[in-house]
Amino acid sequence: MGTDSNIILQVAGQGTGGVIVQGTGTNNNAVAGYYGELISSVISSGSPVVFTSGTRKDLTSVSLTAGDWDVYGNIYCSGTTVQQLAVWIAASSAATVDVSLQCSVIGLATASIMGLPAPFFRASLAATTTIYISGLISGTGTLNASGGIYARRAR
Numbered sequence: 810m811g812t813d814s815n816i817i818l819q820v821a822g823q824g825t826g827g828v829i830v831q832g833t834g835t836n837n838n839a840v841a842g843y844y845g846e847l848i849s850s851v852i853s854s855g856s857p858v859v860f861t862s863g864t865r866k867d868l869t870s871v872s873l874t875a876g877d878w879d880v881y882g883n884i885y886c887s888g889t890t891v892q893q894l895a896v897w898i899a900a901s902s903a904a905t906v907d908v909s910l911q912c913s914v915i916g917l918a919t920a921s922i923m924g925l926p927a928p929f930f931r932a933s934l935a936a937t938t939t940i941y942i943s944g945l946i947s948g949t950g951t952l953n954a955s956g957g958i959y960a961r962r963a964r
Contacts, residue, residue: 839962842876847960849959849960850958851956859953859954860952866945868941868957870958871960872939872940877962878940878963879930879963880940881898881958884924884942885923886946886948887923890920890948891946891947894914894923894925896913896942897910897911898943900941912928942957
C-alpha cells in the first residue's frame with residue numbers, strides 16, 4: 810500500500826497488443842473529471858449576441874477544470890450585409906490571435922448570413938481556466954451571432 814497519495818496506474822498489452830477500454834452502453838454522460846466529460850455553452854439563434862461591426866467580441870465561454878481538453882466551436886452570423894467573419898478560440902477574452910489560429914472569410918459584400926467553425930484548440934490546463942470563442946464580424950445592419958463552444962476532456 811504505502812503512503813503515496815498520487816500513484817499512476819499503467820495498463821499495457823503484451824507485444825504489439827493494446828488495451829481495450831469499454832465505453833458506456835447507454836446515452837448517459839461521462840462523470841465530471843473523467844475522460845470523455847463534455848462541457849458546452851450554446852447561444853441559440855433565438856437569443857443572439859449582437860456584435861458591433863469591426864470589433865472583436867466573445868460569443869460565449871466555458872470554465873474548464875485542470876486537465877487536457879479538446880475545444881471546438883462555431884459562429885453563425887446574420888446582418889443586412891456580412892462582409893467579414895473571423896472566429897477563434899482562446900484563453901483570453903476577445904483576444905487578438907494570430908491569423909493562423911483563426912478561420913475567416915473576407916469580402917462577401919452581398920452575403921446576409923455566414924457561418925464558420927473555429928479552428929481546433931487544445932487546452933492543457935494546470936488550474937480552472939475560462940476558454941472563449943470569439944469573433945470579428947464586419948457588415949451593416951444588426952449583426953447577430955449565435956453558435957457554441959464545446960470542450961471534451963481528452964485525458
